[in-house]
Amino acid sequence: MRWHKRLLAAGAVAVVAFTSACGGGKVRGTEDSPQPGTSQSAADATFVYVPNLDVVTDWDPASSYSNEIIAMENVYESLTRYNPQTKKAEPRLATSWTSTPDGKQWTFTLRPGVTFHTGKPLDAAAAKASIERTMKVGQGAAYIWGAVDKIEAKDATTLVFTLKYPTALDLVASAGYASYIYDTTAATGDLAKWFNEGHDAGSGPYTIDSWQKGQETELTLKKFDGYWGGWSGAHYSKISYRVTPELTTAWQLLQRGEVSFVQRLNSQLFQQASGTANVQTSQTPSFQNLLALFNTESGPLKDVKLRQAVQKAIDYDGLVAALKGAGVQASGLVPDGLLGFTPGQAPKQDLPGAEALLKEAGYGPGGKPLDLTLTYAQGDSDQEVLVTLLTSALDKLNVKLTAKPLQWTTQWDQGKSKDTSKRQDIFIMYWYPDYADAYSWFVNVFRSADPISFNLSYMKNDGIDKEIDKLPELTAIDKAGAEAAYADLQSKIIGQEAAVAVPYVQNYQRAFAKSVQGYVDNPAYPNVVFVYDLKPGA
Amino acid sequence: MLRYLTRRLGQAVLVVAGVVILTFVIMRLVPGDPAVAYAGPRASPAELAAARARFGLNDSLPVQLWSYVRDLLGGDWGTSLHTRRPVRDDLFQAFPASLELVGAALVVAIVVGIPLGIAAARYKGKLPDLSIRISSMLAVSVPVFWLALALQTLFASGLGWFPVAGEYDANLDATSPLHVYTNITAVDALFTGNWPILGSTLAHLVLPALVIAAYPAGVIAQMTRAALIEESSRDHARLERALGFGETAVLTRFALRPALNPVLSLIALVFAYSIVNGFLVEAVFNWPGLGRYAADSIRSLDTPAIAGVTLLVAILYVVANLAVDLVQGVIDPRVRSR
Numbered sequence: 001m002r003w004h005k006r007l008l009a010a011g012a013v014a015v016v017a018f019t020s021a022c023g024g025g026k027v028r029g030t031e032d033s034p035q036p037g038t039s040q041s042a043a044d045a046t047f048v049y050v051p052n053l054d055v056v057t058d059w060d061p062a063s064s065y066s067n068e069i070i071a072m073e074n075v076y077e078s079l080t081r082y083n084p085q086t087k088k089a090e091p092r093l094a095t096s097w098t099s100t101p102d103g104k105q106w107t108f109t110l111r112p113g114v115t116f117h118t119g120k121p122l123d124a125a126a127a128k129a130s131i132e133r134t135m136k137v138g139q140g141a142a143y144i145w146g147a148v149d150k151i152e153a154k155d156a157t158t159l160v161f162t163l164k165y166p167t168a169l170d171l172v173a174s175a176g177y178a179s180y181i182y183d184t185t186a187a188t189g190d191l192a193k194w195f196n197e198g199h200d201a202g203s204g205p206y207t208i209d210s211w212q213k214g215q216e217t218e219l220t221l222k223k224f225d226g227y228w229g230g231w232s233g234a235h236y237s238k239i240s241y242r243v244t245p246e247l248t249t250a251w252q253l254l255q256r257g258e259v260s261f262v263q264r265l266n267s268q269l270f271q272q273a274s275g276t277a278n279v280q281t282s283q284t285p286s287f288q289n290l291l292a293l294f295n296t297e298s299g300p301l302k303d304v305k306l307r308q309a310v311q312k313a314i315d316y317d318g319l320v321a322a323l324k325g326a327g328v329q330a331s332g333l334v335p336d337g338l339l340g341f342t343p344g345q346a347p348k349q350d351l352p353g354a355e356a357l358l359k360e361a362g363y364g365p366g367g368k369p370l371d372l373t374l375t376y377a378q379g380d381s382d383q384e385v386l387v388t389l390l391t392s393a394l395d396k397l398n399v400k401l402t403a404k405p406l407q408w409t410t411q412w413d414q415g416k417s418k419d420t421s422k423r424q425d426i427f428i429m430y431w432y433p434d435y436a437d438a439y440s441w442f443v444n445v446f447r448s449a450d451p452i453s454f455n456l457s458y459m460k461n462d463g464i465d466k467e468i469d470k471l472p473e474l475t476a477i478d479k480a481g482a483e484a485a486y487a488d489l490q491s492k493i494i495g496q497e498a499a500v501a502v503p504y505v506q507n508y509q510r511a512f513a514k515s516v517q518g519y520v521d522n523p524a525y526p527n528v529v530f531v532y533d534l535k536p537g538a
Numbered sequence: 539m540l541r542y543l544t545r546r547l548g549q550a551v552l553v554v555a556g557v558v559i560l561t562f563v564i565m566r567l568v569p570g571d572p573a574v575a576y577a578g579p580r581a582s583p584a585e586l587a588a589a590r591a592r593f594g595l596n597d598s599l600p601v602q603l604w605s606y607v608r609d610l611l612g613g614d615w616g617t618s619l620h621t622r623r624p625v626r627d628d629l630f631q632a633f634p635a636s637l638e639l640v641g642a643a644l645v646v647a648i649v650v651g652i653p654l655g656i657a658a659a660r661y662k663g664k665l666p667d668l669s670i671r672i673s674s675m676l677a678v679s680v681p682v683f684w685l686a687l688a689l690q691t692l693f694a695s696g697l698g699w700f701p702v703a704g705e706y707d708a709n710l711d712a713t714s715p716l717h718v719y720t721n722i723t724a725v726d727a728l729f730t731g732n733w734p735i736l737g738s739t740l741a742h743l744v745l746p747a748l749v750i751a752a753y754p755a756g757v758i759a760q761m762t763r764a765a766l767i768e769e770s771s772r773d774h775a776r777l778e779r780a781l782g783f784g785e786t787a788v789l790t791r792f793a794l795r796p797a798l799n800p801v802l803s804l805i806a807l808v809f810a811y812s813i814v815n816g817f818l819v820e821a822v823f824n825w826p827g828l829g830r831y832a833a834d835s836i837r838s839l840d841t842p843a844i845a846g847v848t849l850l851v852a853i854l855y856v857v858a859n860l861a862v863d864l865v866q867g868v869i870d871p872r873v874r875s876r
Contacts (some may be wrong), residue, residue, distance in 0.1 A: 026717075026718045027715050027716070027717055027718065046709075053834070054620070054621065054834060057620070057621065057622060058622065065578055065580075066578065139585060140578070143582070196622075210711065213621060213623065213628075213631065214621075214628060214631040214632055214826055214830075214831065215631075215705075215826050216703070216704045216705055216708065216824050216825075216826045217704075217708035217711065220711070220712075240708060242704075242708065242824075243824075243830075244703065244824050245821060245824070245830065245833065245834075246703075246821050246822055246824065248687065248690075248822075249690070249702060249703045249822060249823070249824050252690065252691070252694065252695040252702045252703070253702050253703060255695060256694075256695065256698070256702055258702065379837075407839055408574070408579055409571045409572075409574040409575055409839055412574065412579075413571055413574075434580075451583070453582075453583070454580075
């Protein structure tokens with residue numbers, strides 16, 4: 001054999017050896033798939049969900065804290081589920097619950113006859129074990145159980161929580177993360193490792209059928225025959241998650257009827273979808289709002305007048321118009337659908353007011369020039385719109401805004417810098433609650449913190465801190481008092497302190513097939529489609 | 539030959555070592571804390587500290603570099619901060635899909651490019667030559683992202699001739715599960731006789747392979763034309779013409795073989811280039827290859843994964859170059875003495 005032929009043969013052998021190492025004789029597809037050539041029942045309806053990002057990072061229900069929520073909420077269940085219309089937690093695995101007048105003891109009555117996908121019964125002891133494991137693992141959103149002192153399984157259906165301090169535990173139990181009830185005895189060895197091999201131990205309507213990380217169809221769920229809700233009536237029997245990062249491609253797949261639901265489209269495609277015959281669309285305000293946090297501790301914005309001037313310079317209406325449906329006007333710090341939302345507080349641009357405030361501080365047109373720095377998320381086109389509008393508005397007021405787009409890790413590092421001179425004047429970030437409670441904004445973003453974590457306005461106000469600390473108790477035992485406290489706090493933080501401006505609340509813009517019936521967006525569970533609640537149409 | 543081989547291998551190893559060091563340094567120079575990328579945007583200080591300890595981020599830079607090199611030599615390419623799986627496993631999953639796509643594209647490029655080059659050389663200076671030169675120039679210069687969107691919109695979404703995206707119809711996983719040996723779907727389907735998946739994969743391959751093939755087809759056509767024109771002006775061609783062979787016979791029977799030597803070298807280099815060039819095409823057609831993995835890694839600042847992709851691509855380039863050098867060394871002994 002000649003040299004070049006030998007080289008060619010060696011190359012071919014190397015490629016085959018490498019690629020063989022990649023595969024290793026596995027079967028791609030469902031665990032209980034029929035053999036090649038056989039066909040599935042024609043009655044099986046599959047709901048095809050198109051996310052933009054990979055679905056699963058962490059399968060462990062204790063520590064899961066990422067995009068996998070879109071699958072987890074169909075596989076696992078929590079004690080309660082939040083309803084944004086009623087602003088209350090509603091029954092899920094728990095059929096009812098009560099709390100003592102001081103809000104420090106909560107008794108949940110569990111639904112009888114529920115079994116895990118592992119075949120074991122879901123009773124109070126199992127629920128206690130799973131919450132205790134989540135607390136022990138202590139990762140992701142496990143902190144939500146921070147108030148819990150003791151859990152007791154009084155009998156098979158009675159679960160009693162004793163708390164260290166009053167908290168609305170029915171809301172905590174409805175969280176999208178860390179509230180799942182699962183079978184802690186599912187694996188004999190390392191449970192986290194077992195989960196992350198692609199197994200589940202939930203009680204939800206669907207169970208994992210196949211998981212192929214990196215594949216286009218990353219995940220398939222199939223119906224759990226023993227689901228407590230039963231399968232009478234029309235339901236989807238399968239869910240398929242088809243990862244499609246390119247929005248145009250996602251839209252084309254929906255148009256062609258190859259997929260059921262597209263998580264996100266850009267404004268232009270969404271407009272197109274709204275006028276397409278075989279497609280439905282929905283817009284729902286989310287629980288995620290954009291915050292412009294002003295540096296109250298150092299730099300020029302230490303002066304409250306300047307902070308108020310910047311608040312007034314923001315073109316809120318223009319911004320929402322430019323977002324073309326991707327955002328709605330905010331009214332206060334708490335989005336609509338949560339306890340604490342204060343209607344009628346939508347801010348307006350007021351350039352004369354801003355100019356007057358700047359002049360009082362010695363700046364503004366004809367006064368000293370003012371230089372401000374701002375950091376925001378790199379690649380976020382919505383934030384870019386805000387920056388463009390604000391830069392232009394401030395420029396007219398003799399204020400030069402230097403905006404830096406940064407990766408989150410860099411932006412956050414700079415914001416947390418111990419050297420105050422390295423910090424920005426305005427920090428732009430989104431905030432959303434881990435469960436349906438407005439307390440998340442106040443305790444994380446506006447309560448004094450040392451070291452700095454998310455309090456990136458660096459506000460230190462003992463009076464406000466004390467009011468924030470009272471919120472959990474009020475929410476647990478005195479809803480009207482909580483409403484009043486939230487309203488008062490927002491007035492102080494946004495009005496008096498001017499620590500923040502809320503440019504807009506993000507809007508979920510979904511597009512889905514006409515055949516999908518019964519879809520309702522629940523902003524307490526970002527991007528989740530509760531597929532069991534849907535009916536497959538023609 | 540052995541000495542030449544050793545020298546070239548040594549140089550290749552040096553290049554890869556340089557890439558490893560450079561990649562590591564760039565990874566550490568990129569602003570931002572990898573611990574945050576791993577532990578999540580709302581990680582507590584304790585979780586961040588645990589992540590830093592896990593990835594050795596508290597060690598000095600030289601110690602981190604040494605650990606990285608030592609792990610690489612041991613076959614450990616690190617753990618992805620985004621997927622939380624070994625980077626090597628992720629690459630083993632993604633690379634075969636890219637290989638499948640680029641392999642198909644190169645077949646198209648060769649099948650189209652070489653005959654076009656021959657035709658252009660045969661009709662040098664005439665209308666066919668002009669058309670082929672303009673077409674190949676266009677194929678080389680059109681942005682792949684645009685071409686991908688245009689073909690997808692026209693032939694998939696508009697006319698419905700081909701699937702919009704994906705590697706094959708995912709429903710076939712349920713009806714015709716594929717036994718995976720090489721992770722190259724078309725190859726596995728062919729060897730296991732899984733005709734539904736093979737058919738579906740080939741249908742899904744057409745549009746993305748055509749887009750990726752555009753650049754190499756254009757380059758190959760131009761190179762074949764130039765090499766043939768040069769070869770057909772040599773003394774042996776004049777002799778062949780004098781012996782009564784027609785122009786087509788001179789080109790295809792006598793000039794083509796020697797003219798293909800530089801074309802073969804070019805194909806090896808274009809292969810490595812096409813892997814990277816295909817990243818955007820993979821994104822448009824939702825092809826589960828290295829492109830999507832690289833894009834996800836960059837978006838999530840997943841430095842070990844970015845380094846893994848960079849290293850793999852660098853190795854591909856080095857291996858392709860090495861293969862070209864060795865083939866040239868075999869074909870032309872003068873190369874070995876340079």
